[in-house]
Amino acid sequence: MIAPHSIPPTVAQSSDTPLYRQVYERFRSAIAEGTLKPGDRIPSARALAKEIGVARGTIEVAYSILAAEGYIQARGQAGTVVTPNLQAPGRATRASAPRPAGKADIEWPRSDAPMPFQMGLPALDAFPRKLWARLGARHLRGTHASELAYPDPSGLLSLRTATAAYLQVARGIQCTPSQVFITSGYNNTMQLILQALFKPGDSVWVEDPGYPPTRALLAQAGMQSVPVAVDGEGLVVDAGVAAEPRARGAVVTPAHQSPLCLSLSLPRRQALLDWAERNSAWIVEDDYDGEYRYVGRPLPALKSLDRQGRVLYCGTFSKVLFPGLRLAYLVVPEEQAPRFERLCLLLAGGSPALTQGILASFINEGHFGRHIQRMRRLYSERRHATAAGLSAVLGTRLHIDPQPGGMHLVARLDGHQTDRALAARMVENGLYAHALSHWSAAPDARSGLLMSFTNIASAEQAEQLAGRILQLM
Ligand SMILES: Cc1ncc(COP(=O)(O)O)c(C=O)c1O
DSSP: OOOOOSSSSSTTTTTOOOHHHHHHHHHHHHHHHSOOOOOOEEOOOHHHHHHHTTTTTHHHHHHHHHHHTTEEEEEEGGOOOOOOOOOOTTOGGGGGSSOOOTTTTSSSOOOOOOOOOOOOOOGGGSSSHHHHHOOOHHHHHTTTGGSSSSOOOOOOOOHHHHHHHHHHHOOOOOGGGGGEEEEEEHHHHHHHHHHHHHHOOOEEEEESSOOOOHHHHHHHTTTTTEEEEETTEEOOHHEEEEEETTOOOOOOOOSSOOOOOOOOOOOHHHHHHHHHHHOOOEEEEEESSSTTTTTOOOOOOOGGGGGSEEEEEEEETTTTOOGGGOOEEEEEEEGGGGHHHHHHHHHOOOHHHHHHHEEEEEEEETHHHHHHHHHHHHHHHHHHHHHHHHHHHHHGGEEEOOOOOOOEEEEOOOOOOOOHHHHHHHHHHHOEEEGGGOOOOOOOOOOEEEOOOOOOOOHHHHHHHHHHHHHHH
């Protein structure tokens, strides 16, 4: 059922265009833009007339034209719906709608179901929904009066404690719950860090290629991103020193460099820590999917080597559980904890206590660890199947990088393809890819596609999708 407020609520009485025509045009463009989708129910003429303050007859005229043109169908008792299977001319897919500000200059899809190869999503079909619902129901039944009050803006103590325990065992990070801050995602975490430890005008190293939202967040905060090259061992620390030795910080993805999925080598980790200690700079470790390594064991976090308290560790539950949860965490050096506590009081709205409580139980009762292990096996299979399916059809036109972990493939294109044009054509045709060159500030950035395999169920499915890509090349 679509709520009446999906359609702009007022019509202009003074306009030259008759009211019925204005209503008609609004529905037509809502359908063309994908705001109203085939099968969506639209409000009754009576309800809409009341809502926007016009005569019911006006709406009925508009609806009769829409019905005559095939846009909508009356279904008796079931109301009126947008015609199922309607192929509206010039319809823009919802998937290509830009994500709201904050996710940089790249288009991120917002479709209801994941698009094939959609980046950033875990396997949505494999999340244990029944178990989650059971835990949720238990928490709702047992809601205590105190949980109806404002939540602690730094995070629910039980979740901070469960996260600290998990990080110690799984990522080698020694921290107390008071060093863990629960946030609503990476952007929120970064805002806290930038506000607490940096000031406008500061220079910060960023990986090149690197996650575009990081550059956008730094720019928004008035800071200077200094692109630093990445090679087979991760961030080239010497290149950073050469470019800007006095940078106030560095944002890195040591477990699986985003987007190349390589790990920062031990000598580079040490060099980066030494540089930060010498310059009293801050290292922001973005460990968004460190759990997903398919060769050997997951590497300990860079934070586990941090003896001088220079590393801010960012984790998220988006990849190991699901991004709709909007829960992430930040671990700060012990001496910085009071400063972050104060900042959270001032700036953070706090995350919903109920969701945090469910998640704490999910972790404490062992489901979290089991889920990660299951997903690690599943992703290893899906990665293999997707790479095999793509290679079988696209052969030498696309070379998939071998990589130890991560949730997407890096597929290099042969010299004739520009990745941006192909990625744009894929998105137009209901497939999804990011252009690798779009993640880089370098003018001679290499051409490639970033494609997630987490929601590709088999090699057959990958082959069939590869056939569609081939037609776009
Ligand atoms: C490099 C990188 N960092 C962080 C995140 C996590 O973002 P969030 O916690 O807002 O879901 C992502 C998600 O795609 C990512 O790719």
